[in-house]
Amino acid sequence: MYKLMLRLRLFEEKIVSVYCDQDMKTPVHLYIGEEAVAAGVCANLHKEDYVFSTHRSHGHYLAKGGDMKSLMAELYGRTTGCSKGKGGSMHVVDPEVGVCGSTAIVGGNIPLSVGAALASAMQKKRHVAVSFFGDGAVDEGTFHESLNFAALKVLPVVFVCENNFYATHSHQSKRQPHDHIYRLAKNYLMPGVRVDGNDVLKVFVTAREAVRRARKREGPTLIECRTYRWKGHVGPDCDIKLGYREQKELDRWMKRCPVKRFEKKLVNEGVMTRRDVERITEKIDREVHEAYVFGKESPHPKAKELLEDVWK
Amino acid sequence: MPWTKLQADAIGREDRLPYDGGDRRLTYREAIREAQYQAMEIDPTVFVMGEGVDDPGGIFGTTLDLVKEYGRDRIMDLPLAENGFTGIAVGAAIAGMKPILVHMRMDFLLLSMDQIVNHASKWRFMFGGKQNVPLTIRSIIGRGWGSAAQHSQSLHGLFMHIPGLKLVMPSNPYDVKGLLLASIADEDPVMFIEHRWLYDQIGHVPEEMYTIAMGRGRVIRKGTDVSILAISHMVPEASKAARILEEKHNISCEVIDPRTLKPLDEKVILKSVKKTGRLIIADFGWNTGGVSSQIASMVAEKAFARLKEPIRRVCLPDTPTPAAPALEDAFYPGAKEIVRAARRLCKG
Numbered sequence: 013m014y015k016l017m018l019r020l021r022l023f024e025e026k027i028v029s030v031y032c033d034q035d036m037k038t039p040v041h042l043y044i045g046e047e048a049v050a051a052g053v054c055a056n057l058h059k060e061d062y063v064f065s066t067h068r069s070h071g072h073y074l075a076k077g078g079d080m081k082s083l084m085a086e087l088y089g090r091t092t093g094c095s096k097g098k099g100g101s102m103h104v105v106d107p108e109v110g111v112c113g114s115t116a117i118v119g120g121n122i123p124l125s126v127g128a129a130l131a132s133a134m135q136k137k138r139h140v141a142v143s144f145f146g147d148g149a150v151d152e153g154t155f156h157e158s159l160n161f162a163a164l165k166v167l168p169v170v171f172v173c174e175n176n177f178y179a180t181h182s183h184q185s186k187r188q189p190h191d192h193i194y195r196l197a198k199n200y201l202m203p204g205v206r207v208d209g210n211d212v213l214k215v216f217v218t219a220r221e222a223v224r225r226a227r228k229r230e231g232p233t234l235i236e237c238r239t240y241r242w243k244g245h246v247g248p249d250c251d252i253k254l255g256y257r258e259q260k261e262l263d264r265w266m267k268r269c270p271v272k273r274f275e276k277k278l279v280n281e282g283v284m285t286r287r288d289v290e291r292i293t294e295k296i297d298r299e300v301h302e303a304y305v306f307g308k309e310s311p312h313p314k315a316k317e318l319l320e321d322v323w324k
Numbered sequence: 325m326p327w328t329k330l331q332a333d334a335i336g337r338e339d340r341l342p343y344d345g346g347d348r349r350l351t352y353r354e355a356i357r358e359a360q361y362q363a364m365e366i367d368p369t370v371f372v373m374g375e376g377v378d379d380p381g382g383i384f385g386t387t388l389d390l391v392k393e394y395g396r397d398r399i400m401d402l403p404l405a406e407n408g409f410t411g412i413a414v415g416a417a418i419a420g421m422k423p424i425l426v427h428m429r430m431d432f433l434l435l436s437m438d439q440i441v442n443h444a445s446k447w448r449f450m451f452g453g454k455q456n457v458p459l460t461i462r463s464i465i466g467r468g469w470g471s472a473a474q475h476s477q478s479l480h481g482l483f484m485h486i487p488g489l490k491l492v493m494p495s496n497p498y499d500v501k502g503l504l505l506a507s508i509a510d511e512d513p514v515m516f517i518e519h520r521w522l523y524d525q526i527g528h529v530p531e532e533m534y535t536i537a538m539g540r541g542r543v544i545r546k547g548t549d550v551s552i553l554a555i556s557h558m559v560p561e562a563s564k565a566a567r568i569l570e571e572k573h574n575i576s577c578e579v580i581d582p583r584t585l586k587p588l589d590e591k592v593i594l595k596s597v598k599k600t601g602r603l604i605i606a607d608f609g610w611n612t613g614g615v616s617s618q619i620a621s622m623v624a625e626k627a628f629a630r631l632k633e634p635i636r637r638v639c640l641p642d643t644p645t646p647a648a649p650a651l652e653d654a655f656y657p658g659a660k661e662i663v664r665a666a667r668r669l670c671k672g
Contacts, residue, residue, distance in 0.1 A: 062419060064415070093452070094451075094452075094454075095450060095451045095452040095454070096452030096453070097452070098449055098450060098451070098452045099450045099451055099452065103450040103451060105451040105452075105454050105455060107454055107455060112418055112419070112455065113418070113447060113450070113451055113455055115442070115443060117438060117442045117443070120411065120438065120439070120442060120443055122411070123407070123408045123409070123410070123411025123412045123414070123415060123439065124411050124412075124414055124415035124418065124443070125415060126408075126411070126412045126415060127411060127412040127413060127414055127415020127416035127417070127418070127419065128415045128416065128418060128419035129415075130412060130415070130416045130421075131415070131416040131418075131419035131420055131421045132419065134369075134371070134397065134416075134421060135369070135420065135421075139419075141415075141419075153405070153407060153408065154407055154408050154411060154438075156408075157403070157405035157407065157408025157409070158408055158411070158412070160403055160405065160408075161402075161403060161405065161408060161409065161412060164403065320453070321448055321449045321452055321453035322448070322449055322487055322488050323448060323488060323490065323511075323512040324448075324456065324510075324511045324512060
């Protein structure tokens with residue numbers, strides 16, 4: 013899980029460092045600071061399990077096992093991209109490993125995950141479906157409609173709310189009368205659990221129980237992971253200067269960096285050494301660089317591809 | 325897949341359709357029910373979901389007693405959450421099922437526009453063809469008895485606008501079975517729109533399963549003076565008008581049923597227009613920015629030089645549906661209005 017989190021982090025730091033070249037022409041919603049959620053949840057999933065993601069998609073895609081080169085190529089709008097350059101950063105897919113797609117309509121992926129869970133149940137499969145979404149999606153009707161249906165039909169789905177407290181620039185307190193998203197699960201007779209979303213082990217253990225329940229056909233679970241977005245809603249920069257949140261708040265969360273925290277724990281407990289950390293970092297750096305070169309050097313799609321893939 | 329052969333058989337079958345030849349008479353509603361029954365019989369991934377699909381009325385009889393055969397797991401009643409359950413249907417389709425989603429009133433479908441327009445229609449394209457959504461969305465247009473503005477709308481124009489959606493509007497029992505089976509077999513989302521006033525129509529419907537290829541219009545009646553392109557319930561109205569025009573006014577009309585609006589069989593329309601030089605488009609959608617506008621502009625772009633007269637449209641006026649019978653009469657066009665339009669065109 014440490015390697016997984018570091019991959020997400022270094023992949024996106026690469027985006028930050030090359031974005032100003034103006035060659036990656038896609039709006040990127042970065043996941044930096046929230047890596048423990050995708051890593052902790054996906055570490056419990058099988059290849060065949062379904063994940064439905066959002067506009068902030070890179071972390072979910074990579075954590076579920078999506079191919080890094082194809083993702084980078086997609087960000088560069090190349091024909092070798094996971095969506096052949098038709099999706100961009102917000103629409104990534106890798107059906108081979110259960111990344112079923114990502115939607116940029118807030119809350120839109122939640123019913124899709126319920127539908128995949130329904131399909132799994134109807135086909136008597138043991139696959140579990142997961143949707144990741146933010147606190148903003150909890151404002152949406154689809155969140156409530158989906159929880160209601162999933163509970164009604166006892167479906168194998170895990171709802172993972174990444175509560176980073178902001179929908180674009182609007183704080184949760186401006187949009188919701190309470191700060192207890194996890195408790196909404198009670199209304200739908202399913203377990204709701206709040207967890208420190210910057211502690212990958214806690215996320216892992218919580219998700220393990222939710223996935224176990226789903227796989228045993230005991231029904232859905234809602235997990236609220238409290239975490240924080242280091243970068244702006246969109247783009248490679250920090251957006252503190254906009255004035256909607258304070259530097260103090262960001263500093264506090266950066267001190268609780270999910271990657272560093274877990275790294276420290278592993279080193280302190282003797283699971284790995286500093287030298288291991290360096291080796292792992294170097295290896296991932298190389299992988300990211302290769303993905304970058306692959307993306308940059310891949311061919312652009314041809315104009316005639318525009319009319320392809322509308323329907324069969 | 326059990327569907328491949330059925331789809332392959334559709335091509336070539338077109339020119340020998342036994343519309344009136346056969347003697348197995350079914351109503352339009354029975355033909356819909358039969359298509360769903362047979363689809364579920366051959367393919368375990370097909371299921372029906374919608375508000376009230378398992379109730380005693382069975383969606384005007386179109387799902388009548390299917391629950392007795394297939395149980396509540398495959399004839400699935402739903403909570404009243406249109407956008408949510410449409411997303412659920414889309415998700416199930418992505419994960420290998422073939423849902424048939426039913427809306428008793430097309431008006432209710434508007435609550436699910438996000439999932440239809442933002443998700444289902446684009447899911448294949450957005451992911452470079454790596455995903456697809458084999459979903460059939462049946463919706464029913466109501467009319468009359470004071471149904472008024474929210475229980476009567478013909479919204480097919482909205483969907484013709486959206487890339488990635490197929491749009492099917494059958495006008496008779498034979499077509500409704502073949503096209504519904506074709507829609508279920510299709511690997512992409514299909515908007516399947518039925519008009520309630522067609523439900524009691526009786527016609528020949530073969531017992532065997534068959535599909536009708538998308539994008540193949542049909543000439544219902546041959547003629548030489550005016551082409552009438554009629555959609556769904558306007559087809560019987562246009563046929564009636566054509567009989568009156570021939571008998572009383574000596575005007576020979578060619579009536580065309582496009583059957584699917586997307587893909588649209590432009591060839592059959594243009595061929596007819598080039599022959600007659602006059603075109604009436606009869607639709608019960610609104611005239612502004614609607615299907616009729618689209619077809620008129622297509623004909624103007626591709627066959628302008630062959631038109632002897634301006635294109636005429638017989639559609640709904642720019643006003644919501646009223647309730648009072650006297651206002652309904654003024655609102656809905658039919659055979660009478662088509663006759664009037666044709667006579668005006670032929671005055672020269």
